[in-house]
Amino acid sequence: MADRLHGRPAPKTESTIRDWEDADPSGQTFTKVLFIDSDLTEVTNQGGVFEECTFRGVRFNASVHTDAAFVNCTFVRCSFFDSAFTRCKLMGSLFDDCTYNLMKVDGGDWSFTGLPGADLRGTEFTGVKLREADLTGLRASKAVFRNVDLSGAYLHQADLSGCDLRGSDLSTVDPLTVALKGAIVDLPQAMTITQSLGLEVRP
Template sequence: MADRKHGVPTPETHSTVRSEDWDGRDLSGEAHERVAFIDVDMTETSNHGAVFTECTFRGVKFNASAHTDAAFLNCTFTRCAFFDATFTRCKLVGSMFDGCTFDLLKVVGGDWSFVGLPGANLRGTSFANVRMREADLTGAQCEGASLRGVDLSGAWLHRADLSRCDLRGSDLASLDPLTVELKGAMIDPYQAVVVATALGLDVRSGDQEP
């Protein structure tokens, strides 16, 4: 299992929901704390405002589920499926993902700061206007993903594959161009200056004296 940043332990759970069929269930307004959800089918669930605090999800299917203004705080997701899932203005602060699949995942707005996604396969996913401060994206595979307007300040990006990734409008101050793959990535002019400066180049306008 992938480790949390700085070796922080996984929160203990106090109750368990196992092998239940929640397909299509409306989770809106529910609150769960330190619950272990194991092999639960949450396909096509709808969720407006539910709060999951320090819960563990193991082998849970979130396929085609829709979450709006919901919170998954300091939760742990292991071998979960998020095919075509949508998270809108959700908080996943401090949550950890290990061995999960994210095909066609869409995230719009919200706070995913301190999230752990080391080595995650995020190819083809879409993150727009999301706060991901100090997120662990070490070795993440983001080829062809869209990370538009994402706050990546302080994020761990070592060995991340950002090739062909749309990064326009995102904070790239933490990016070391020498330790990530950037071939074909799309950036805006301001970001080009940030990347060039990180490479040690002296960026000046044409009329500036050396």
């Protein structure tokens, strides 16, 4: 299982829910719950809160989450195919061996999340805070990361080739360790990357 940044242990759960049927988390709060093999396909979650919960083998396919929170949670072997997260808070959560095809994230705070080695190809992140997130070894070629706050993010050996990065904070991107071939950037970002290579830009 992937480790949290700085070796922090996953929160211990205190109760278990298996095969959660007819799930409707909207407006509810769950704390330190272990969810196993539940099918949340096409669930609409409006404002549901999950704190220090663990999800194992849970299917979030085509689910819609709005103004919801998954704070300091752990996701193991979960599927997020065609899921949507709007203005959601996932601070401190860890994702391990999950799939994310066609996932869309609009706004919200994903700071301090752990997505090491995640395959985010084909996903869309717009206006999201990913401050100090662990994105080591991330595979996000041809993904969309528009207006994303990546300040302090760990991007060593990440693949952002062909990724649309316009408007995002690239101040911590090291072009010597991050694949950027074909990435789409704006002029200020091009200046940032050029300066990080030690080049001096003059008129």
